[in-house]
Amino acid sequence: MKIVILDGATAKGKELNFDFLNRFGDVTYYDTTSKEDVLPRAKDADILVINKIVMDKDTLAECKNLKLITILATGYNIVDIEAAKTLGITVCNVPYYSTNSVAQLTFAFILEFACKLSLHTQSVARGDWQNCKDFAYTLDTLHELCGKTLGIIGYGSIGKKVAQIGKAFGMNVLISTRTPVEGCVSKEEVFKNADFVTLHCPLNEQSKLMINEKSLALFKPTAYLINTARGGLVDENALADALNSGKIAGAALDVLTSEPPEADNPLIHAENCIITPHIGWASLEARVRLLHATEDNVRAFLQNSPINKVN
Incomplete structure (x- = not known):
């Protein structure tokens, strides 16, 4: 299972890490990803973890192996939800953490x-x-x-x-x-x-x-x-x-x-x-909840019982 984190820097901060995902597959981590690098980095992933990376219809269609997108946020307008549903890609968010x-x-x-x-x-x-x-x-x-x-x-x-x-x-x-x-x-x-x-x-x-x-x-x-x-x-x-x-x-x-x-x-x-530079969500306690919920999202999906599904 190939897991790619495209923009984990703000959620991780200086205090946390994404090591918890290693138990689920082969993890590739990026602090940030430019628009030009999204497809090259995402195209072979089975699971994508994103925060503010836009996944539009065309990009999703090129990600042939993609099965799950779990968003490091409550809002999910960065993903074309209908296109993901059509392509059989589950999209999950993290509600209430902040x-x-x-x-x-x-x-x-x-x-x-x-x-x-x-x-x-x-x-x-x-x-x-x-x-x-x-x-x-x-x-x-x-x-x-x-x-x-x-x-x-x-x-x-x-x-x-x-x-x-x-x-x-x-x-x-x-x-x-x-x-x-x-x-x-x-x-x-x-x-x-x-x-x-x-x-x-x-x-x-x-x-x-x-x-x-x-x-x-x-x-x-x-x-x-x-x-x-x-x-x-x-x-x-x-x-x-x-x-x-x-x-x-x-x-x-x-x-x-x-x-x-x-x-x-x-x-x-x-x-x-x-x-202020969009810090309302970024307390340590909120980010700990965010990463715990992301782990839960991945685990539940792999157990064929997805949670926090938005499509």
Whole structure:
């Protein structure tokens, strides 16, 4: 059984490895794979392990031995699912492994906006506290989360966890979801009323560019946008304009439309915009769960009882 890992670097990190796959077959590992190298490296594999490598219909058709693709992620839009099904290729993902980590990053962003930690840490490092005439000072208005309104778009496992944490802080929680739940409201109600709008929905034709000039116009000028879901949910030019003109108070983004971003991405230097390089899923604990689940996916497939199958 020939197993090929095409882009394992981010999941493995410095702490982990894919040695657990050796028990299932002959393993070939690559940190990353360029578009040009995908087919030469994948064409003889029985099992492919991928993270962000695109497997389109034509590429799949050239992989004559391929029986299983297991994705190091929850999202599976990188694989042509229908083509894989037609070709008899099983595709598996790893659901739920990063729920706690993504929810945690969401609140790291929210707390940064509320407490201005970076602003004050940098001030102390410059010597401002040492030269202060009083025992304390603030450089900007600080806020409590208790009593603020948290608007959640999407109510899957991550959305539910974010709601739970928000309630623990004493926040009022508004939920908008395509599958109605008790008390849910429209996206427009969330945009109009929330102090923090956080996105936790999948990217599809209905949600694509949901944050745009029209929806941003509904936000309160004191509101913040958080996106740890998918970059394509946001019209980046419209968001940059809203930030630079003060129409909203700030944004924190762990995802962008193109990753890595182009040098001229308008959000890189936008006012009061925090950007992290898609780290929400990448805690050690989440990655341990991810690799354990990948091992389970391979084992179950070889036992003719596939799990986490998406096609």
